[in-house]
Amino acid sequence: MAFSQSLIEVDGCKVNLRRGGSGQPLLFLHGASGAPAVLPFMEKLAERFDVLVPEHPGYGLSDEPEWLENIHDVAYFYLDFLRSLRLDKVTLVGSSMGGWMAMEMAVRDTSRIGSLVLVAPAGIRAPGVEPADIFLLPPEEVVRRLFFDPKLAAARLAEPMTPEGLDMSLKNRHTTARLAWEPRLYDPNLAKWLHRIDVPVKIIWGKEDRILPAAFADHYRKLFPKADIEIVPDCGHLPHVERAERFCDSVVRFACK
Amino acid sequence: MPYAELDLEAGRKNGTVWVTLPNSNFDPQVGHRLYNRFLDELEYGEQLGFDVVAVNEHHQTAYGLMPSPIVTASALARRTTKAKIAILGSALPLRSHPLTIAEEHAMIDVISGGRLISGFVRGIGAEYHTFGVNPTFSHDRFHEAHDLIVRAWTEIGPFAFHGHHYNLQYVNLWPRPYQKPHPPIWIPSQGSKETIDWASHPDRKYTYLQTFSPSKVVARYLKMYRDTCAGYGYQAKDSQLGWSVPVYVSSSDSKAIEEARAHFEAFRNVFIRMPLEMLLPPGYTSRESLKNVMKAKAQMFGDVTIEQAIDLGLFVCGSAETVRRVFEGHWREMRFGNLLVSCQFGTLPADLTRRNMEMFAREVMPALKAL
Numbered sequence: 238m239a240f241s242q243s244l245i246e247v248d249g250c251k252v253n254l255r256r257g258g259s260g261q262p263l264l265f266l267h268g269a270s271g272a273p274a275v276l277p278f279m280e281k282l283a284e285r286f287d288v289l290v291p292e293h294p295g296y297g298l299s300d301e302p303e304w305l306e307n308i309h310d311v312a313y314f315y316l317d318f319l320r321s322l323r324l325d326k327v328t329l330v331g332s333s334m335g336g337w338m339a340m341e342m343a344v345r346d347t348s349r350i351g352s353l354v355l356v357a358p359a360g361i362r363a364p365g366v367e368p369a370d371i372f373l374l375p376p377e378e379v380v381r382r383l384f385f386d387p388k389l390a391a392a393r394l395a396e397p398m399t400p401e402g403l404d405m406s407l408k409n410r411h412t413t414a415r416l417a418w419e420p421r422l423y424d425p426n427l428a429k430w431l432h433r434i435d436v437p438v439k440i441i442w443g444k445e446d447r448i449l450p451a452a453f454a455d456h457y458r459k460l461f462p463k464a465d466i467e468i469v470p471d472c473g474h475l476p477h478v479e480r481a482e483r484f485c486d487s488v489v490r491f492a493c494k
Numbered sequence: 495m496p497y498a499e500l501d502l503e504a505g506r507k508n509g510t511v512w513v514t515l516p517n518s519n520f521d522p523q524v525g526h527r528l529y530n531r532f533l534d535e536l537e538y539g540e541q542l543g544f545d546v547v548a549v550n551e552h553h554q555t556a557y558g559l560m561p562s563p564i565v566t567a568s569a570l571a572r573r574t575t576k577a578k579i580a581i582l583g584s585a586l587p588l589r590s591h592p593l594t595i596a597e598e599h600a601m602i603d604v605i606s607g608g609r610l611i612s613g614f615v616r617g618i619g620a621e622y623h624t625f626g627v628n629p630t631f632s633h634d635r636f637h638e639a640h641d642l643i644v645r646a647w648t649e650i651g652p653f654a655f656h657g658h659h660y661n662l663q664y665v666n667l668w669p670r671p672y673q674k675p676h677p678p679i680w681i682p683s684q685g686s687k688e689t690i691d692w693a694s695h696p697d698r699k700y701t702y703l704q705t706f707s708p709s710k711v712v713a714r715y716l717k718m719y720r721d722t723c724a725g726y727g728y729q730a731k732d733s734q735l736g737w738s739v740p741v742y743v744s745s746s747d748s749k750a751i752e753e754a755r756a757h758f759e760a761f762r763n764v765f766i767r768m769p770l771e772m773l774l775p776p777g778y779t780s781r782e783s784l785k786n787v788m789k790a791k792a793q794m795f796g797d798v799t800i801e802q803a804i805d806l807g808l809f810v811c812g813s814a815e816t817v818r819r820v821f822e823g824h825w826r827e828m829r830f831g832n833l834l835v836s837c838q839f840g841t842l843p844a845d846l847t848r849r850n851m852e853m854f855a856r857e858v859m860p861a862l863k864a865l
Contacts, residue, residue: 373513373623373771407781414776415630418622 240275240283244298245291247318250305253298255290258283261351263328263492265290266315266335268359268475269371269413270383271297273405278481285489286328291318293338295412297405308360308416308424312341319349326351328492332477333449334359334417337424344430352437352492355457356484357449357474359422363456368422369448372414376406382447385473422449431460438464439491441484443472465491495532495549495566497556498841499524502764510768511556512620519556528559531844533569535837538848540577542855546611548580548834550682553588553617554624557765564598571606579606582682582703582738582834583613587632588625592639592660593667596646600671608672613680613703614640619773630777633688635659647676682738685715686783694722694730701832703736706766709807709824712737716828732831737824740809741835742842743853747812753846754811755800761840762808763797770795810835814857821858825865833862 240257255275263286265272265279272290282288292299294314304310315338319327329350331339336358343353359368371379381390398406438461442454454466467487469476477484497511497520504519505511536547549566552558560566563581570579579602584595603610616636622629638657642665645655651666671677680701681693693700702719704712716735723730740758744750770791774784787794803809810820821833835854838847 372775375769375771403785404781407776407784411630411776411781414628418628418630418775419626421626 240279240288240290245318245322247321248302248304248314250294250300250302250314252294252300252318253292255279256288258286258288260286261326261328261492262287262289262324263330263488264315264319264324266329266331266338267293267296268333268335269409269417271405271409273297273402276478276481278477278485281481281485282488285493289322289324293335293412295415296409301408301412305412305415308337308341311338311416312345315342316346316349325349328352328354328488330354330356330488331358332356333474334413334422336360337417337422337427340427340431340434341424343434343436344427345433347434347436350436353434353439354488354491355438355440356476357442357446357451357453358440358457359417359449360424360427361453361456361460362420362423362425362428363453366450366452366456368450370421371448372410372418379448383474384479385443385445385471386479389479428460434461437491439487440464440466441476441487442466442468443474443476443479444468444470445472446474448474495528495559495838496761496765496840497525497559498528498838498843500556500764500841502760502841505556505764510772511765512768513554513623513772515556517554525559532559532838533566533573535844535847535851536566536570537573539837539851539855540574542851543859544577544855546578546580546832546834547574548582548611550582550613551585551615551617553585553621555620564602567602567610568605571602571609574606574609576609578609578611580611580680580834581613582611582680583615585615585617585621586639586643587635588617588621588627589639592642593646593662593665595639596643596667597669599643599677600647600667600669603671603673603677604669606672608677610671610673610677611680612677613682614643615682616778619775619778620768622775622778623772628777629775631659632778637692644676644679647671680736683715685711686779687718688780690715690719690722694719694726694734696726696728699723699734701734701736703738703832703834705738706740706808712739712807713824713828716830732829735828735830736832736834737828737830738834739807739836740839741817741837741854742809742811742839742850743814743817743858744850745813747816750812750816751800751804754809754842757840757842757846758800758803758809758811759797759840761842762803765840767795814853817854818858818861821862822865825862 240255244251245254294305295301329339336355337360384390442451472480508515539547549563551563553561567579599612646665646667652664655662655665682703682705683689693702704715720730742754837851
């Protein structure tokens with residue numbers, strides 16, 4: 238499935254958008270390490286959906302707007318993005334930081350959102366569970382912790398770092414810090430408004446997640462009593478990468494029912 | 495003001511004495527002895543004729559026992575009578591409210607009868623980890639806090655201050671500072687163009703203090719400061735330039751190296767050491783500066799011997815004659831009006847620290863003051 242790539246301007250900010258497939262719209266919001274390429278799970282989802290994968294403001298090839306100061310700015314930006322592209326009944330899928338953004342959008346306005354898929358989302362603090370310190374761990378160790386299968390981590394670490402790749406990773410890291418340094422990876426005011434989310438919610442978590450441990454899912458069970466929660470065995474922080482087939486099947490079953 | 499009796503092996507094993515070294519390594523009994531020893535040494539500095547005694551701020555580390563330099567400076571304000579007291583500096587962005595710094599510095603200035611030199615810093619990268627403050631807002635918070643403090647010191651209140659990070663309906667400082675218009679402001683830095691552009695600006699003309707850097711780097715940044723002033727259309731006074739450097743003086747060059755070796759190398763290779771992610775969190779520096787540090791990583795993060803440090807001019811060590819000659823040479827090149835010498839570093843014990851201070855004060859300082 239071919240993906241097109243273009244710069245879309247919303248709120249004075251150009252974002253790099255990859256888009257492919259046809260069907261109902263599915264907006265994928267990436268996590269802290271960005272979305273620099275079309276991955277197999279995107280291709281697979283594009284068989285059933287019109288898949289949109291933007292690089293967030295401050296990430297990848299997108300602009301770094303002056304107004305970008307916190308996660309709420311991102312939420313308002315993406316609500317404007319949905320309106321600007323006239324997207325409706327969107328399946329909103331967010332991984333990690335992207336899951337946090339998706340929740341921040343949905344507590345504000347679900348009028349263009351059909352359903353919500355949260356993949357090991359950040360954004361909520363769970364008593365007694367600590368995320369890994371992605372800012373203090375050596376970057377190679379963060380990569381190792383992303384995956385359950387060490388071969389996947391080794392393969393990613395073996396990819397040569399180009400000057401452009403280095404610039405992008407420093408840019409992504411900067412924006413992640415801006416949005417999530419303090420409070421660390423959560424918004425203390427988010428949990429109290431989650432009841433406003435009036436669309437079906439699915440939560441997917443890798444059982445062996447060493448960035449945001451799967452114990453977080455127990456807490457989400459209380460916050461989203463009606464949510465469909467799926468724990469994926471032998472899987473780390475990125476179920477859409479590490480268990481792409483299963484992930485896509487789950488999303489299709491959930492969103493197309 | 496290090497925790498000089500640190501189990502160095504524990505520090506080495508942990509990879510750093512910052513942020514993550516468990517505070518079980520701190521013994522309050524030892525701490526009691528060390529605080530009083532260091533305060534005695536600072537007071538002794540005045541007796542020996544030093545013009546300034548200086549303290550600094552670092553958090554949650556065995557590197558320095560002064561999370562609040564306000565406490566040490568306050569103690570010195572009452573126990574000294576002539577020397578200036580320099581706080582180098584207070585880490586503005588780390589405070590939830592910078593007005594507390596305006597108040598505390600003003601108190602020390604009034605108590606000491608106008609002997610305070612106020613230093614402002616951003617705090618080092620590690621402190622953004624320990625304090626949780628977002629490093630990507632560090633510059634913004636620093637500038638806004640600075641503006642609030644200087645206005646609080648100089649404007650008659652009450653007035654309102656509406657910033658992006660700090661907001662007050664009533665700024666009305668009691669006490670106002672003793673010195674007019676306010677205590678001198680010094681900006682300690684490890685070297686940054688942005689800092690130099692800001693500190694040297696004609697509205698400020700703050701003294702720029704290059705800290706613990708190879709002498710070539712010191713020369714480069716002090717020249718950059720002078721050039722920037724010239725670019726602003728004025729000539730920098732020597733008093734706007736300063737250099738802060740560890741120093742050790744003994745009876746001969748070889749004796750000095752022999753006595754200082756273990757203590758300096760502990761300072762350089764254990765107390766200062768930290769990983770890149772701790773030193774430079776995202777946004778603390780520009781991404782270009784960060785990339786330059788990443789390139790120089792091997793050199794910056796490896797061990798340095800005392801001989802290498804002396805060669806680099808990172809450390810000035812030797813007989814009184816050697817130390818005098820080295821500083822005279824550097825002064826001719828750089829014309830720094832202020833020289834801050836760290837006479838204690840790392841694990842250097844009390845007896846050697848005192849003798850170092852005495853020899854520097856009696857056999858080196860008079861010649862340098864005469865320059």
